[in-house]
Amino acid sequence: MDIARRAGVSKGAVSMALNGLPGVSEATRGRILEVARELDWHPNNAARALSAARSDAIGLVLARPARTLGVEPFFFQLISGLQAELSGRRIALLLQVVEDLDAEIAVYRQWWSERRVDAVILIDLRVQDPRVDLLEELDLPALVIGGPGHHGRLPSVWADDAKAMTSIVDHLAGLGHRRIARIAGLPDLLHTERRTEAFRAAVASHGIDVAPILMTDYSGEQGAAATRQLLRSPLPPTAIVYDNDVMAVAGVAVATELGVAVPTSLSVVAWDDSPLCQLLHPPLTALTRDTFAFGASAARSLLLVLDGAEGADVEDHVPVLVQRESTSAPSPN
Amino acid sequence: MDIARRAGVSKGAVSMALNGLPGVSEATRGRILEVARELDWHPNNAARALSAARSDAIGLVLARPARTLGVEPFFFQLISGLQAELSGRRIALLLQVVEDLDAEIAVYRQWWSERRVDAVILIDLRVQDPRVDLLEELDLPALVIGGPGHHGRLPSVWADDAKAMTSIVDHLAGLGHRRIARIAGLPDLLHTERRTEAFRAAVASHGIDVAPILMTDYSGEQGAAATRQLLRSPLPPTAIVYDNDVMAVAGVAVATELGVAVPTSLSVVAWDDSPLCQLLHPPLTALTRDTFAFGASAARSLLLVLDGAEGADVEDHVPVLVQRESTSAPSPN
DNA sequence: CGCAGCAGCTAAACCGGTTCAGCCTCGTCG
């Protein structure tokens, strides 16, 4: 190490000085920092990772079939939020996009065996999730996005989907809707199940006993098909709650095509806001959340875990409903 | 290294055997591989990176203001395509989302000084791009997505935007349009400039001498504003070409709001297809490209560069125009 | 004055691989 030579000390001293560890005098530390700056020195990440048994990287795997991924700004905002916190600690983000859960698990195994990451972020939790068992078995630190529950000892960061769903149903019922349907996302996702339960409970609390729920894969096609099915039923709903914005947009298109006016004859609510919802005609009432802040919060929790803290479940803000022009009182019929 | 002990050879031999290098007999190699499998051995990435002076990772920085990022599936498809090629070589992808070009440059500097990545992928090339100079100066291998031209010695993978733009204009002119406008993206992006040039040349070739071009930041808001400005002008266009799908969607909404029927009174073409374009009403005529394949092709080029090949410019397929219902002959007026 | 204790530092081991000079053992050829 030529900083050591130039400063006339041993490389051990340099290491202590640069890492802010005790063991060197302030005078020496200052001299070493000075030399390091002069030489524009930066630690070699591999060397540091090797001896410290850290990689200074965390991993994120996105496992969704290609067609259902990418229209939502959610992931980018999440990633941005994560990095806002992580980059201050010089922690990099390894991203891998895979087709399915098996591939995702293989990635975790590989990352772990090669010591590529110090921790991973688990997203889109399943009802029975094999990843949780795997990560606990590997002892690979992980943070679950979207708890609580069903994820063993792993810490999580989550938002209260149940409360959010209740606020949507309350809004619709408050407008006078009695025939409310829900077009949900992938049925084996944990948050789909939670939203479904909350939906059932919320409509029941308003004395509504029939409220259909249709499952989809989040794609516009299936959202459109489900909407068509609902609107053609004998007693069509006067309001539909969609699990994402893409399906809501598709739903509005189908309604228009079938001559069902939005919001006059059909109210539409989208879960997850996006520029789309505002561009559409009419602009969609949507549930917004601050995904960037959510990511930042997740990163902070993860850093705590990396620092050895006992992982806890942290609750983020409840998403709020932004009322635009796609919801109104149902037309008397 | 306990594989060495268990197989009764030196660790040098083990290294050769596991990396397929000459220097060990096939019998020994077989025995070593056998032991490695038994022990479920995997190389420690940091150790390998340290001695081989490689990191087995490539970096991708996305520098767009948060608001304009994320609605397009483009990046995820690109990343998926990249990884389809890279993961076979056990090369990881480091992703960083930053606000602006300065931050992006800082990330390159840091990655390079810490030897975090072996190469980077440069995207959204600017007309005068400081990143090109930086990467050449650092001698950090890089692949430019979206050439050719303006990127010094760096190799690139590109699609012929000019031809694609010509095909759009030809399509519109063929339908009988004589008043064609273009709503472009960020003016300092190289491909914006190239598309602009191609647009000018194409309309000129059809004897059209006035064809307004408005610059935006790709956001729906600015797309809507630009559309409004065009439609309210004394001699409004009968066709508008948008630089992305979000603006096209916003444009259709504005047209509808102003009582301009699509496609009867206004034809709309979107650059870049997405589920959106098909969901909308009417479905949008759009320029599609196989972004996944594009990413895979880019990854192959990058691997060649890493293997020491002289970087070349590789041309990908020309994007093709998919005709849907947002374009038709102009109404006689 | 003697000795314990501590701050400040050095030297060397260590992390887990890769690389290479050099040694041994054959087989081949003159």
Added chain:
DNA sequence: CGACGAGGCTGAACCGGTTTAGCTGCTGCG
């Protein structure tokens, strides 16, 4: 039969940091 070359393998250096045992010199206390 001896020299030579090639194949197969060993042992050690090396990558660039971190960590630790231990040394030195100073201070403080009995």
